[in-house]
Amino acid sequence: xxxxxxxxxxxxxxxxHGEFVLHYFSNTLDEKEHVAFVFGEVAQQSxxxxxxxxxxxxxxxxxxxxxxxxxxxxxALQLISEHGSGVLIYLxxxxxxxxxxxxxxxxxxxxxxxxxxxxxxxxxxxxDEREYTIAALILENxxxxxxxxxxxxxxxxxxxxxxxxxxxxxxPIQIESNCDNQAYLQxxxxxxxxxxxxxxx
Numbered sequence: 001x002x003x004x005x006x007x008x009x010x011x012x013x014x015x016x017h018g019e020f021v022l023h024y025f026s027n028t029l030d031e032k033e034h035v036a037f038v039f040g041e042v043a044q045q046s047x048x049x050x051x052x053x054x055x056x057x058x059x060x061x062x063x064x065x066x067x068x069x070x071x072x073x074x075x076a077l078q079l080i081s082e083h084g085s086g087v088l089i090y091l092x093x094x095x096x097x098x099x100x101x102x103x104x105x106x107x108x109x110x111x112x113x114x115x116x117x118x119x120x121x122x123x124x125x126x127x128d129e130r131e132y133t134i135a136a137l138i139l140e141n142x143x144x145x146x147x148x149x150x151x152x153x154x155x156x157x158x159x160x161x162x163x164x165x166x167x168x169x170x171x172p173i174q175i176e177s178n179c180d181n182q183a184y185l186q187x188x189x190x191x192x193x194x195x196x197x198x199x200x201x
Contacts, residue, residue: 003029005137013037017081020088023142027134032092036138037077040085043143047168049086051076051150052135052160055094058103065180066107072173076150079171087142089135096120097129115187127191132156136163152194170195 009024023036042048053076059069073088080086095103098120106119117127139147146166149157150173161167174196177185188194 001028003027003133003137005034005134005141007141015077017077020077023138025134025138025141027137029134034092034134034138035090036142037088037090038142039077039080039087042085042087044145045085046146048144048147049080049083049150049171050139050144050147051080051086051088051173052132052156053088053090054096054130055090055092057094057100065178067181067184068175068177071175075173075175079150079173087139087144087147089138091130091132091135093130096127097131098123098125110183115191116184117187117191128155130156132159133163136160136165139165152188152196154193154195 005025005027007023008026011022013020013022018039020037020039023038025034025036027034053069053073056064056067056069058064059067059071060073061070063070076088080088094100095106098106102120102123102125105123106116109119109122110116114122120127146168148169148171149160149167150171151157152173157167157170172195185196189196
């Protein structure tokens with residue numbers, strides 16, 4: 001059975017980066033509330049800046065310094081606003097898809113010496129269980145013709161292309177490291193092949 005998304009509500013959301021329109025989507029794959037934050041005109045447009053941001057409760061809401069997620073979220077909105085149009089899709093796949101409970105357990109394992117990849121595997125999960133079918137369907141619903149993906153993650157690019165998304169380019173989004181996330185970022189570069197400059201020690 002084909003997965004479908006429905007754009008149920010659109011509402012104006014003013015932010016420090018300008019006025020966005022929040023699109024609320026239901027879907028037939030899961031019961032999660034995935035949304036798209038749209039700036040300017042994107043329907044029937046090409047080379048649209050798009051950030052597909054997976055939920056990070058600790059980073060996005062509380063500003064945790066263990067990752068770069070919250071800062072990436074803010075930076076992506078800034079980049080989209082400065083461009084004059086774009087989309088930020090917020091997917092509810094916490095902890096690279098393993099959920100909040102497992103992510104917090106993985107944090108404790110990291111405090112004991114494991115890196116983020118080994119911690120996930122120790123808990124019985126893959127290093128990264130995220131997938132982007134819903135994101136591809138949201139872009140189709142919004143009638144976006146092609147995108148520039150705001151990411152450092154080559155796997156995300158390949159998954160989207162496999163799902164039929166026309167990815168014409170990439171916009172880097174590297175955040176300066178701090179003492180709490182240096183190892184996390186280094187692991188992303190070393191074990192997950194993320195496009196990151198040398199992480200500052």
